[in-house]
Amino acid sequence: MKNILKTVAERFAKKPPQAATAENAAENVGENVGNAAENVKEKPKMFDVDTDITVRSLDLYYGTFQALKNIDMVMPKNAVTALIGPSGCGKSTLVKSLNRMNDLIPACRITGEVIMGGRNIYDKDIDVNLLRKNAGMVFQKPNPFPMSVFDNIAYGPRTFGIRKRGDLSDIIERSLKSANLWDELKDRLHKSALSLSGGQQQRLCIARALAVEPKILLMDEPTSALDPISTGKIEELCEELKQKVTIVMVTHNMQQAARVSDKTGFFLMGDLIEYGDTAEIFAAPKHERTMSYISGRFG
Amino acid sequence: MKNTCVEVRPQKSETAAKAVFGFAAVFSVIAVFAIIFFIFYASVPAFREIGVFNFLFGRLWAPDKEFLPVSGRFGILPMIVGSLCVTAGAVLLGGGSGVFTAMFMSKFCPAKLKGVLGHLINFLAGIPSIIYGFFGITILIPVMDRISPTGSGMGILASSVILGVMILPTVTSITKDSLDAVPREIFEGALALGASKEQAAFKTVLPAAKSGVLTALVLGTGRAVGETMAVLMVAGNSAAFPTSVFSNIRTLTINMVLEMAYASPGSLHRNALIATGAVLLVFILILNLLLGLLRRKKRERRSREKPLNIPDEGGAAPAKSYNFRETGTFTRLLKYLSAGITAAIVLVLTAIIGFILIKGLPAINFKFLFGPSGNAGASLRPAFVTTGMLILIALAVALPVGIGAAIYLSEYAKPDTRLVKTIRLFTETLAGMPSIIFGFFGVIFFCEFMKMGVSVLAGGLTLSLIILPTVIRSTEESIIAVPHALREASLALGAGKLRTIFKVVLPSAISGIVTSVILGIGRIVGESAALIYTAGAVVYTPDALTDRGASFAVMMWMFSSEGLYMSYAYGTAAVLLIFVAVLNTLIALLKNGFERGKKP
Numbered sequence: 023m024k025n026i027l028k029t030v031a032e033r034f035a036k037k038p039p040q041a042a043t044a045e046n047a048a049e050n051v052g053e054n055v056g057n058a059a060e061n062v063k064e065k066p067k068m069f070d071v072d073t074d075i076t077v078r079s080l081d082l083y084y085g086t087f088q089a090l091k092n093i094d095m096v097m098p099k100n101a102v103t104a105l106i107g108p109s110g111c112g113k114s115t116l117v118k119s120l121n122r123m124n125d126l127i128p129a130c131r132i133t134g135e136v137i138m139g140g141r142n143i144y145d146k147d148i149d150v151n152l153l154r155k156n157a158g159m160v161f162q163k164p165n166p167f168p169m170s171v172f173d174n175i176a177y178g179p180r181t182f183g184i185r186k187r188g189d190l191s192d193i194i195e196r197s198l199k200s201a202n203l204w205d206e207l208k209d210r211l212h213k214s215a216l217s218l219s220g221g222q223q224q225r226l227c228i229a230r231a232l233a234v235e236p237k238i239l240l241m242d243e244p245t246s247a248l249d250p251i252s253t254g255k256i257e258e259l260c261e262e263l264k265q266k267v268t269i270v271m272v273t274h275n276m277q278q279a280a281r282v283s284d285k286t287g288f289f290l291m292g293d294l295i296e297y298g299d300t301a302e303i304f305a306a307p308k309h310e311r312t313m314s315y316i317s318g319r320f321g
Numbered sequence: 322m323k324n325t326c327v328e329v330r331p332q333k334s335e336t337a338a339k340a341v342f343g344f345a346a347v348f349s350v351i352a353v354f355a356i357i358f359f360i361f362y363a364s365v366p367a368f369r370e371i372g373v374f375n376f377l378f379g380r381l382w383a384p385d386k387e388f389l390p391v392s393g394r395f396g397i398l399p400m401i402v403g404s405l406c407v408t409a410g411a412v413l414l415g416g417g418s419g420v421f422t423a424m425f426m427s428k429f430c431p432a433k434l435k436g437v438l439g440h441l442i443n444f445l446a447g448i449p450s451i452i453y454g455f456f457g458i459t460i461l462i463p464v465m466d467r468i469s470p471t472g473s474g475m476g477i478l479a480s481s482v483i484l485g486v487m488i489l490p491t492v493t494s495i496t497k498d499s500l501d502a503v504p505r506e507i508f509e510g511a512l513a514l515g516a517s518k519e520q521a522a523f524k525t526v527l528p529a530a531k532s533g534v535l536t537a538l539v540l541g542t543g544r545a546v547g548e549t550m551a552v553l554m555v556a557g558n559s560a561a562f563p564t565s566v567f568s569n570i571r572t573l574t575i576n577m578v579l580e581m582a583y584a585s586p587g588s589l590h591r592n593a594l595i596a597t598g599a600v601l602l603v604f605i606l607i608l609n610l611l612l613g614l615l616r617r618k619k620r621e622r623r624s625r626e627k628p629l630n631i632p633d634e635g636g637a638a639p640a641k642s643y644n645f646r647e648t649g650t651f652t653r654l655l656k657y658l659s660a661g662i663t664a665a666i667v668l669v670l671t672a673i674i675g676f677i678l679i680k681g682l683p684a685i686n687f688k689f690l691f692g693p694s695g696n697a698g699a700s701l702r703p704a705f706v707t708t709g710m711l712i713l714i715a716l717a718v719a720l721p722v723g724i725g726a727a728i729y730l731s732e733y734a735k736p737d738t739r740l741v742k743t744i745r746l747f748t749e750t751l752a753g754m755p756s757i758i759f760g761f762f763g764v765i766f767f768c769e770f771m772k773m774g775v776s777v778l779a780g781g782l783t784l785s786l787i788i789l790p791t792v793i794r795s796t797e798e799s800i801i802a803v804p805h806a807l808r809e810a811s812l813a814l815g816a817g818k819l820r821t822i823f824k825v826v827l828p829s830a831i832s833g834i835v836t837s838v839i840l841g842i843g844r845i846v847g848e849s850a851a852l853i854y855t856a857g858a859v860v861y862t863p864d865a866l867t868d869r870g871a872s873f874a875v876m877m878w879m880f881s882s883e884g885l886y887m888s889y890a891y892g893t894a895a896v897l898l899i900f901v902a903v904l905n906t907l908i909a910l911l912k913n914g915f916e917r918g919k920k921p
């Protein structure tokens with residue numbers, strides 16, 4: 023196991039272009055922050071630029087149990103990164119550590135770095151709320167609020183100070199369109215979101231996340247509770263959305279990973295066993311265990 | 322080969338058992354109907370003689386002024402207004418604080434503190450009304466006297482404060498439960514959108530728990546409108562229209578409990594008092610109706626916003642950029658407010674307990690507790706004896722009936738049939754009836770109609786109706802928690818349903834039954850309004866069930882209302898508080914033991 027880790031780490035150490043990207047991004051943000059600090063006395067707006075995500079030697083413990091072991095990976099911008107692996111291997115844990123939803127678990131302890139737009143999101147002065155605005159999340163089970171479709175999508179914008187009805191309407195239309203839901207819902211904006219079908223609810227949750235213009239979209243098995251047709255629609259959506267946002271998606275479905283993702287990471291018991299271009303991983307995995315997992319021998 | 326006819330006999334007894342349990346289950350329906358019937362029936366003469374309109378809208382209440390025409394002497398409009406004023410004040414103060422406290426407990430406070438606060442709230446709920454009233458006259462009123470422009474602190478504001486503290490536990494615990502029941506995904510969904518914890522709590526979780534919050538407020542309203550002994554002591558008691566928050570007022574309940582003492586049986590005055598009870602009952606029934614509606618109302622609700630009319634530009638909308646900025650100052654203030662209110666409540670509770678113990682404990686000695694009691698000098702001996710008798714009578718009736726009803730509801734009835742819904746509705750209606758209504762029903766039905774006279778027996782039977790809903794609810798909860806596998810195991814061994822219930826289900830549900838017994842005892846020990854006119858208010862120790870006898874709370878009322886025995890009143894209050902603490906501790910221990918037992 024240790025060897026594998028080392029190889030993975032080495033692989034990344036040998037990839038200068040990506041490291042450079044991260045540094046560039048860091049500089050860009052540095053400037054942005056500088057400007058903002060001069061103009062208005064506001065907290066730095068984190069990575070208001072398209073961004074990739076760099077995870078550096080991340081260890082995560084739930085109490086004494088180590089759920090993630092020394093993870094190193096770069097999830098490139100404008101691409102879909104799929105995380106696969108058997109149940110309990112830490113996929114959800116990793117996604118949740120990308121927008122610090124793990125903060126809600128008292129026993130959870132993290133070391134290492136997650137860098138977005140040049141900032142380690144675990145730094146003390148990071149504004150967690152802004153982080154979560156910029157790294158939207160879609161959960162396994164659709165979780166619309168018990169409000170109207172309109173209020174659901176308006177929730178995020180309202181939270182961030184958008185009050186004018188015209189603006190809200192505009193955002194709602196745009197978000198619903200981005201989630202390919204506008205035609206289905208434009209006449210039902212004031213119906214309860216709970217009256218939608220499961221697939222519609224999940225796309226509504228995507229639209230809700232998009233309404234605050236995130237740069238990153240984290241999805242934890244977004245289609246596992248849905249029928250094949252709804253699943254297809256969400257996969258198409260990812261294809262379109264990655265033009266604008268960096269997508270990280272957990273999936274149990276090998277075909278789905280192969281279909282929608284550009285990069286794939288395979289996890290096993292908290293270790294990142296193999297990470298690389300999806301096409302390569304599925305055509306010629308370097309590790310036996312990856313091979314047996316994607317060919318369906320365990321998991 | 323001995324082939325016994327085992328199949329015939331058990332079936333018969335099973336059918337009989339089902340019928341018995343079924344009767345126990347509809348008992349609360351019958352009880353509610355009986356209460357409504359007897360109170361309305363007994364008020365018919367008053368309505369007829371005075372006239373419904375004159376009674377409800379009359380502005381003068383002067384039963385002694387014989388020279389006035391009957392139609393003008395008995396008007397209860399000032400009291401209706403009084404009841405509405407103090408109820409509104411109580412719901413505003415106590416209901417509002419209750420919701421904030423619940424928010425603090427459910428969303429902002431550390432887990433350990435949450436447990437402690439839960440116990441405190443339960444304690445607050447267990448304190449008898451008479452103690453609240455007593456705290457009112459001894460502490461609150463002197464303070465209010467200073468603030469009041471009229472120099473007298475009694476009135477709407479004081480009543481609202483006391484009632485607010487009294488309904489707070491109800492509102493808090495129901496609101497907290499419904500906040501806790503909001504799926505975690507909803508809270509996390511809001512956080513994942515970048516909302517702060519406070520924003521997620523106040524703008525997502527609280528709206529999602531809306532129907533629970535409303536239910537809590539309606540229950541609180543019912544409690545406030547029917548509360549008697551506490552308001553009696555702080556309202557100032559003048560049957561006039563209020564002009565300011567310091568105006569003295571009289572509520573419907575005060576009118577009932579105060580004048581019943583000297584209205585002679587069969588007189589128009591007494592009938593008019595019962596009719597006052599009928600009016601109060603109508604208010605309570607309306608609130609119950611509201612509760613039913615709330616429960617039925619589905620989550621589906623239409624947003625109030627008008628439909629949009631956006632021209633569809635085929636996805637080519639110009640990408641305007643918005644200035645997202647962090648908000649949340651307001652919700653953060655709300656959070657601090659919640660914490661502040663919770664702290665204030667803890668303070669008030671500590672003040673009540675501390676004050677009463679400091680003043681009351683020195684009064685407690687052997688002679689005060691068990692010495693002889695009579696006109697020469699009073700002790701709590703009659704209260705011990707009377708309360709013991711009351712508990713025995715009330716439990717002897719309420720336990721079998723309540724357990725039977727719980728068995729029927731959980732083991733026999735198909736869930737969600739109309740019958741079950743009706744039974745539940747009526748059980749809850751019974752649970753929501755004010756003590757004073759029970760007291761009046763007891764007088765009309767047990768004392769007079771059943772000819773028991775004012776006696777410990779009549780008081781005990783009245784109490785059995787009061788504690789019945791608690792017994793049903795907590796037994797049923799624990800029966801439902803018995804795993805299905807246990808029943809199947811027993812049935813698979815060939816045991817009949819009845820045997821399974823008595824040998825397997827009930828023993829496993831024992832903690833719920835014991836809890837209901839303790840809750841019942843707590844209620845009985847602190848009860849006053851329902852007992853004054855059914856069991857009596859005397860300082861003698863009863864020798865038989867047919868004698869009069871006063872419970873602890875009634876004795877405390879006698880001590881404090883005469884103003885002569887204040888140290889006795891403090892002493893009784895301390896004794897009552899100790900009871901409440903012991904009973905609450907027992908319940909908490911039971912619950913802990915039960916939960917530990919459930920863990921593998």
Ligand SMILES: Nc1ncnc2c1ncn2[C@@H]1O[C@H](COP(=O)(O)OP(=O)(O)OP(=O)(O)O)[C@@H](O)[C@H]1O
Pocket residue numbers: 084087089107108109110111112113114115116127
């Ligand atoms: N809150 C928690 N407290 C303690 N342990 C946890 C917690 N959440 C997850 N774990 C443990 O961490 C490990 C990784 O869990 P995680 O949910 O990340 O797995 P997963 O790969 O997403 O699995 P699945 O495919 O079943 O969703 C598991 O062993 C799990 O039991």
Ligand SMILES: [Mg+2]
Pocket residue numbers: 113114115242
């Ligand atoms: Mg998972």
